[in-house]
Amino acid sequence: MNSSHQKVLTSLASLPVKEFKTHSQKVKSGDVFVCxxxxxxxxxxxxxxxVARGACGVIANRPLDLAVPCLVTPSHSTSVSLINQYYSYPQDKIKHIGVTGTNGKTTVAYCLNQLLNLKGKSAYTGTLGSSFDDVYYPLDNTTPDAITLLNLFHAMEQRDVSHHVMEVSSHALSQDRVTHIDFDIVIITNIGSDHLDYHKHREDYIQAKLRLIDRLKPGGVAIVNLDDEQSLSVIERCRSRCEVITFSCTDVTADLFAAKIRSACCGSQFSLVYQGAEYQVVSGLPFRFNIENSLAIIASMLGLGMPINEVLPIFETMQPAPGRSEVYPLSNGATVILDYAHNYDSLKKLYRNVLEHKTGKVVTVIGVTGERLADAPDIGELCFEHSDQLVLTTDNPLGVNQDDLFKALTSKLPLSSNKPSACIEDRLLAIKVAIAELQSGDVLLLCGKGHEKYQYITSNKNEAKPYVGDLDAVKMASETIAFQLVTGLSESAESADLTVK
Structure with missing residues (x-):
């Protein structure tokens, strides 16, 4: 080993290191700050x-005059490698399952981890944060930076975690955040179009997703959705690299094929055809698109070596991920569906399934994040077309003026229409207004935020504004409003912009 590298490791060993941090505002006493x-x-x-916040040392790429030891490395990647050595490569002691895709990542990863915990000790990392051994760790990104991951892996190793299921975003793959992880299984749910503000071109986005296959261990397993239009590209990337397990709702040649599908807002049933036998499966996940997610979960457990007769009984105990097609019935017979759907593809699938089962009107409450300003016109048009009533509101503006987001969302809508529409910046008020209008048989689609209890108003994700959360907002509205417009709410709604501009 290079003598300067050994010097850094020796210096780290002499410090009372708790964790390594890359954001100074999150540093606590005993942490080492990495520049x-x-x-x-x-x-x-x-x-x-x-240092002022309590850092006991700093790792930097140039000398700094500080009151604590400054350990200098030639690059940030070298810093990551040395931290990995300091922790003794904790990720190598865990089986890793990586999940990527335009839609379905959270449902597949969260639910798979839930089931693996019935057989042992598993960890989850993704949009919902990181959790293992009954401990929850909030995260800023779906896939954390490499140093945050190493902190998590070290903690997982200390708690004897054997499996780790993680969502892997296209940003993380493009930025090499997971290059120090060798995956045992990778799952590609689907590859549509998303994050083109970052990737610029759809082909760049597709290639970023495919890079997850390159992170498979020799002898690893790839789980591939044959119903996805990019499945051939995925399988070609897997050729001569790994075992492939395919699943489908339309292609009978798939390793796992779902037939006789019956889906509803409260769950689904289907016949699973696997290795020449047929099994009846009941899933707690609603809607047809979740059949694909269910197949991916089952295929992953089979890929880990579990026999089908052990997989299916525990699969049927599975509960949906928070804020992912989460159904909340109201006492007046209406239904609220909370869903993280926030891009065009996921919203289109959601509407297709909801419209198939609706008996009353469909009301949608939705906003777009600041980074999806370019997608807002198409999203607004889609929601207007498929809703009987549309309420546009706030969803993580990220420094973009909310009026500009409203203008983009409404830019493709007809100038005049009898369809009730509203632009209400206060998300809690928007939900109250929508719920007050609901009658028996109606469905309210509450889209975009899912489980989140914060709003990123500015571009700085370290300055999250507290938000009650969509589920609690629904509970508050349903408790305080007897499903009729009361005087105070009517006045509030009238004072809001209730016409599309």
Whole structure:
């Protein structure tokens, strides 16, 4: 080993290290702050702030005059490698299952982890944070940076975690956040179109997703959806690299084929054809698109070596992920469906399934995040077309003026229409207004936020604004409003912008 690298490791061993942190504002006493020259910010400039917050040391890529030891490495990637060595490569002691796709990542990863915990000790990392051994760790991104992951892997190792299921975003694959992980299984749910603000071209987005296959261990397993239009590209990438297990709702040649599908808002049933035998399966996941997610989960457990007669009984105990097609019935006979759907593809699938089962009107409450400003016109048009009533509201503006988001969302809508529509910036009020209008048989689609209890108003994700959360907002509205417009709410609604501009 290079003598300078050994010196850094020796110095780290002499410090009372609790964790390694890359954001100075999150540093606590005993942490080591790791500097990086980023695209928009050089965190070497935050080193003194980190020391003031209690950092016991700093790893930097240039000498800094600080009141604590400054350990200098030639690059951030070297810093990551040395931290990995300091932790003794904790990720190598765990079986990793990586899940990527335009839609379905959270449902598949969360539910698979839920089932693996029935057989042993498993961890989940993704949009819902990271959790294992009954401990929850909030995260800023779906897939954390490499150093945050190493902290998590070290904690997992200490708690004897044997399996780790993680969502792997296209951003993370493009930015090499998971290059130090060798996956035992990778799942590609589907590849549509998303995050083109970052990837610029759809082909770049597709190639970013496919990079997860390159992270498979020799002898690893890829779970592939034959119903996805990119399935051939996925299978070609897998050729000569790994075992492939396919699933489908339309192609009888798939390894796992779902037939005789019956789906509803409260769950689904289907016949699973596997290795020449047919099994009856009941799933707690609603709607047809979740049949694909169910097949991916079952295929993953088979890929881990579990026999089908052990997989299916525990699969049927599975509960949906929070905020993912989460059904909340109201006492007046209406239904609220909370769903994280926030891009065009996921919303289109959601509407297709809801319209198939609706008996009353469909009301939608939705906003778009600041990073999806370019997608807002198409999203607004889609929601208007498939809703009997549309309420546009706030969803993580990320520094973009909310009026500009409203203008984009309504830019493709007809100038005049008898269909009730509203633009209400206060998300809690928007939900109250929508619920007050519901009658028996109606469905309210509450889209975009899912489980989240914060709003990113500014572009700084370290400055989250507390938000009650969509589920609690629904509970509050259903408790305080007897499903009729009361005087106070009517006045509030009238004072809001209830016509599409």
């Amino acid at each position: 990086r020259q980023g695209l928009t910010w050089d965190s070497h400039l935050s080193a003194e702030d980190a």
